[in-house]
Amino acid sequence: AQSVAQPEDQVNVAEGNPLTVKCTYSVSGNPYLFWYVQYPNRGLQFLLKYITGDNLVKGSYGFEAEFNKSQTSFHLKKPSALVSDSALYFCAVRALSNFGNEKLTFGTGTRLTIIP
Amino acid sequence: DARVTQTPRHKVTEMGQEVTMRCQPILGHNTVFWYRQTMMQGLELLAYFRNRAPLDDSGMPKDRFSAEMPDATLATLKIQPSEPRDSAVYFCASGPTLVGAGETQYFGPGTRLLVL
Secondary structure (H helix, E strand, C coil): CCEEECCCCEEEEECCCCEEECCEEECCCCEEEEEEEECCCCCEEEEEEECCCCCEEECHHHCEEEEECCCCEEEEEECCCCHHHCEEEEEEEEECCCCCCCCCEECCCEEEEEEC | CCCCEEECCEEEECCCCCEEEEEECCCCCCEEEEEEEECCCEEEEEEEEECCEEEECCCCCCCCEEEEEEECCEEEEEECCCCHHHCEEEEEEEECCCCCCCCCCEECCCEEEEEC
C-alpha cells in the first residue's frame, strides 16, 4: 500500500526566512510525488511534482522540493517566505507500479503560517 | 483558463433529504475524482472514474452514496438519505489520462455541505 506522512500539523515561519514542509512516503516501486496547496475556502491547487530525473523540482510561486530516495522524503522548500504563502499544504503519492491506478494518496496536511 | 466547476457551492439541508452535487470536469479530461474533506478525517477519496466508468468507489458508503457520470461533461455525487455526519466539503477533481505519466489532478472549488 502507498502512503505519505506529514509529521508536522503546523509550521510557523517568520516572513523572509526559509521554509520547509516535510513529507515522507512509502510505496512499492518508483513513486510519483506531488505537492498541493489549499487556500481558505478554495480547492487544492497543484504546486509541483516529481516523476523522474533531477531530484530538485521547481514549481509555482517560488516553491521547490527535493526528492531523496534514500530517506524516502520529498520536502517542500522556499528560500524566502511570504505572508501570502500561509495556507494548508498537502503531499501526495501515486505508485507507478500500479499500472492504470490513478489514485493519489494524500497526507494529512500541514498548516503553514508566515508571521509578518 | 480551463477549470473544474462544481455546483452548488454551498448546501444546507435537513437530515433525511437527498443531496445532489454536480461537477463539470475540464474538457478533454477523462478521469474524475470525488473527495471529501473534514477536519477529523482530512481528505478522503470517495470514488473515481475513467472514461465515465467507475474504477474505484471503495471509499464511499454504498448504502447512501452514489456517483455517476451521465456524460463526459457531468459527474454527480448523490447522498440519500443525508445524515449530519455527511457534513463536509466535497471536492471534484479531473485529470487527463495517466497512463505512463504522473499527470496532475485539477480540483474544483468544492461544495460545502451542512446537514442539520
